[in-house]
Amino acid sequence: MADxxxxxxxxxxxxxxxxxxWQRVVTFESGTLAGVTDGMxxxxxxxxxxxxxxxxxxxxxxxxxxxxxxxxxxxxxxPDLLAHLAAGRAVALVSGTNGKTTTTRLxxxxxxxxxxxxxxxxxxxxxxxxTSALAKEGHTPFAVLEVDEHYLAQVIDQTRPxxxxxxxxxRDQLDRAKExxxxxxxxxxxxxxxPEIRVVANSDDPMVVWAAAGSPEVTWFSAGQRWLDDSFVxxxxxxxxxxxxxxxxxxxxxxxxxxxxxxxxxxxxIDPRGDWHLVKLQLPGRVNIGNAATALAVAAEFGVRxxxxxPRLSRVASIAGRYAQVDxxxxxxxxxxxxxxxxxxxxxxxxxxAPTLLSINARDPDGLDTSWLYDVxxxxxxxxxxxITGDRAYDLAxxxxxxxxxxxxxxxxxxxxxxxPPGRLEVIANYTAFQDIRAELDRVN
Amino acid sequence: MxxxxxxxxxxxxxxxxxxxxxxxxxxxxxxxxxxxIPAETYEVRSDQSMPHTADIYLIGGGEDGPQAxxxxxxxxxxxxHQAVAQGAAVLSICAGYQLLGHSFFAKGAKxxxxxxxxxxxxxxxxxxxxxxxxEIDPRLGLPALTGFENHGxxxxxxxxAAPLARVTGGIGNDGQTEGAWAGKILGTYSHGxxxxxxxxxxxxxxxxxxxxxxxxxxxxxxxxxxxxxxLAAATPA
Ligand SMILES: [Zn+2]
Numbered sequence: 001m002a003d004x005x006x007x008x009x010x011x012x013x014x015x016x017x018x019x020x021x022w023q024r025v026v027t028f029e030s031g032t033l034a035g036v037t038d039g040m041x042x043x044x045x046x047x048x049x050x051x052x053x054x055x056x057x058x059x060x061x062x063x064x065x066x067x068x069x070x071x072x073x074x075x076x077x078x079p080d081l082l083a084h085l086a087a088g089r090a091v092a093l094v095s096g097t098n099g100k101t102t103t104t105r106l107x108x109x110x111x112x113x114x115x116x117x118x119x120x121x122x123x124x125x126x127x128x129x130x131t132s133a134l135a136k137e138g139h140t141p142f143a144v145l146e147v148d149e150h151y152l153a154q155v156i157d158q159t160r161p162x163x164x165x166x167x168x169x170x171r172d173q174l175d176r177a178k179e180x181x182x183x184x185x186x187x188x189x190x191x192x193x194x195p196e197i198r199v200v201a202n203s204d205d206p207m208v209v210w211a212a213a214g215s216p217e218v219t220w221f222s223a224g225q226r227w228l229d230d231s232f233v234x235x236x237x238x239x240x241x242x243x244x245x246x247x248x249x250x251x252x253x254x255x256x257x258x259x260x261x262x263x264x265x266x267x268x269x270i271d272p273r274g275d276w277h278l279v280k281l282q283l284p285g286r287v288n289i290g291n292a293a294t295a296l297a298v299a300a301e302f303g304v305r306x307x308x309x310x311p312r313l314s315r316v317a318s319i320a321g322r323y324a325q326v327d328x329x330x331x332x333x334x335x336x337x338x339x340x341x342x343x344x345x346x347x348x349x350x351x352x353x354a355p356t357l358l359s360i361n362a363r364d365p366d367g368l369d370t371s372w373l374y375d376v377x378x379x380x381x382x383x384x385x386x387x388i389t390g391d392r393a394y395d396l397a398x399x400x401x402x403x404x405x406x407x408x409x410x411x412x413x414x415x416x417x418x419x420x421p422p423g424r425l426e427v428i429a430n431y432t433a434f435q436d437i438r439a440e441l442d443r444v445n
Numbered sequence: 446m447x448x449x450x451x452x453x454x455x456x457x458x459x460x461x462x463x464x465x466x467x468x469x470x471x472x473x474x475x476x477x478x479x480x481x482i483p484a485e486t487y488e489v490r491s492d493q494s495m496p497h498t499a500d501i502y503l504i505g506g507g508e509d510g511p512q513a514x515x516x517x518x519x520x521x522x523x524x525x526h527q528a529v530a531q532g533a534a535v536l537s538i539c540a541g542y543q544l545l546g547h548s549f550f551a552k553g554a555k556x557x558x559x560x561x562x563x564x565x566x567x568x569x570x571x572x573x574x575x576x577x578x579x580e581i582d583p584r585l586g587l588p589a590l591t592g593f594e595n596h597g598x599x600x601x602x603x604x605x606a607a608p609l610a611r612v613t614g615g616i617g618n619d620g621q622t623e624g625a626w627a628g629k630i631l632g633t634y635s636h637g638x639x640x641x642x643x644x645x646x647x648x649x650x651x652x653x654x655x656x657x658x659x660x661x662x663x664x665x666x667x668x669x670x671x672x673x674x675x676l677a678a679a680t681p682a
């Protein structure tokens with residue numbers, strides 16, 4: 001995922017050369033633009049073409065999914081390209097610390113009831129990725145885009161969304177990111193400038209509620225929230241937040257949990273009319289029922305009824321490799337991505353009681369700091385064989401010792417495969433470690 | 446102390462627990478248990494009164510708002526002051542380290558600290574983020590410090606506090622010194638679970654708390670590997 005890292009840090013080495021090459025290639029490609037770019041300024045047409053071509057080349061060269069580099073080049077040629085590409089589409093944006101890739105995929109499936117949907121399904125969630133996704137799909141009536149929480153304000157301005165879904169805000173790579181309260185403030189400011197946007201927001205997360213509550217049109221959902229540590233203090237008044245039986249309220253100001261219109265209950269979701277719908281998914285875990293509930297709430301803003309959307313949700317089997325199962329050498333390998341404390345807890349919840357490989361890196365996209373390991377309780381793994389690997393396996397080793405979890409260190413993914421018996425191997429990895437393993441498995445989707 | 450369990454208090458986890466700060470409590474408890482030292486851990490929230498009879502107090506990192514709130518409450522409560530006066534050991538990290546001093550900056554305003562360490566903190570021009578390395582004050586007899594720092598503060602030491610370490614990689618207090626200590630109070634910018642990479646500091650706290658001159662050695666193979674890797678990763682100052 002070198003592409004993602006460069007986009008994050010603004011380092012462009014390597015791509016600059018490709019840009020000059022593609023400015024020449026574009027003349028051969030201009031015949032393929034019919035439909036997508038009608039009515040666009042010439043510079044946007046050129047940029048769109050370059051963007052698509054570069055993405056194809058990036059894929060062919062094995063450099064990545066092509067989901068970032070094309071948009072990066074297109075935006076270099078026309079900085080307004082994303083706005084041009086979004087114009088005329090009904091757009092939904094999905095943002096938050098956790099679950100946004102899965103929720104975006106499920107929302108795109110649900111909105112697909114109405115017509116074609118462009119979406120950044122590889123999790124390339126910054127403007128370069130959005131630009132690539134829209135350019136690649138050509139003209140579609142709908143777009144559902146996952147947005148990195150840092151970029152939400154910018155992407156709102158450029159894509160003029162009809163709906164913005166706010167999932168949650170928890171600590172995620174604080175060495176690189178804004179602090180949680182500052183992020184909530186950025187969201188709040190971004191939404192204040194766009195009262196026309198319909199906001200779909202998580203009533204269980206005080207940070208999200210505070211950010212969204214100023215908007216005139218909010219639909220609240222309750223998907224259940226396990227991670228509470230980041231919202232003990234009220235972002236409005238600084239007073240402690242009390243919690244009891246799923247409810248919460250500030251002890252020093254009027255901020256409190258709004259009554260949600262969409263609620264996860266048992267294996268299903270209650271809609272605003274009070275009807276309960278069974279949610280059958282191929283994706284594991286209760287957290288994905290919550291993601292499905294959010295997707296149904298967003299799709300409803302476009303006029304999609306749950307009964308129409310649910311069959312489509314049940315057909316989603318994996319998302320950019322997440323939850324994917326691969327058979328190799330008699331082992332059934334299942335890939336679970338865990339990026340931060342909240343998603344590690346969810347991964348343990350989803351994993352079977354089978355041999356488990358944990359892999360940790362601390363490269364730029366992961367955050368350079370591994371101290372979050374101590375915010376995760378690894379004791380659920382005591383009852384199964386545990387293997388560890390990755391750039392920061394030693395950090396993990398010390399953590400597991402403190403947690404009294406037995407483990408074995410392996411150098412490579414192949415060594416891990418050889419050291420477990422035939423059958424299920426659960427793989428839980430953080431972002432770049434996950435991408436490394438996915439690459440070993442031939443970029444499984 | 447010989448018959449009673451060691452009491453370890455984690456101060457205000459509801460306010461000061463930015464990143465893995467729980468780890469220090471878990472590591473102390475584990476290292477005590479492996480030596481057969483009975484230990485009890487207590488998480489004292491900011492709406493509870495601070496006991497003054499514990500042996501080791503841990504205070505961690507946090508955002509500006511919670512840091513200022515924690516300082517106000519600890520000053521009003523007085524329990525930590527009393528504990529220190531009675532000889533308790535304290536490990537303070539990042540925001541928790543700053544608020545033990547005379548003053549610190551939060552949300553652009555100067556805030557009164559607890560005055561337990563002779564230090565003052567203000568804002569640096571840049572944020573210090575990355576690997577931190579230092580040679581610890583020889584009087585403490587400990588191997589090199591390794592940590593990850595992530596803070597915007599700069600800390601100035603008065604005559605009654607000694608630097609915890611001389612910086613050999615990273616920023617620490619000011620690029621020259623890192624952390625501070627006085628009596629049985631330690632402060633460091635190695636954020637989060639600082640003891641994971643520095644088990645010798647954990648053992649120093651346990652020795653201070655138990656009065657033991659030495660503790661039975663533990664198998665620190667993995668911690669040693671981690672230390673070697675991280676010490677090598679720090680960029681020389
Ligand atoms: Zn409040």
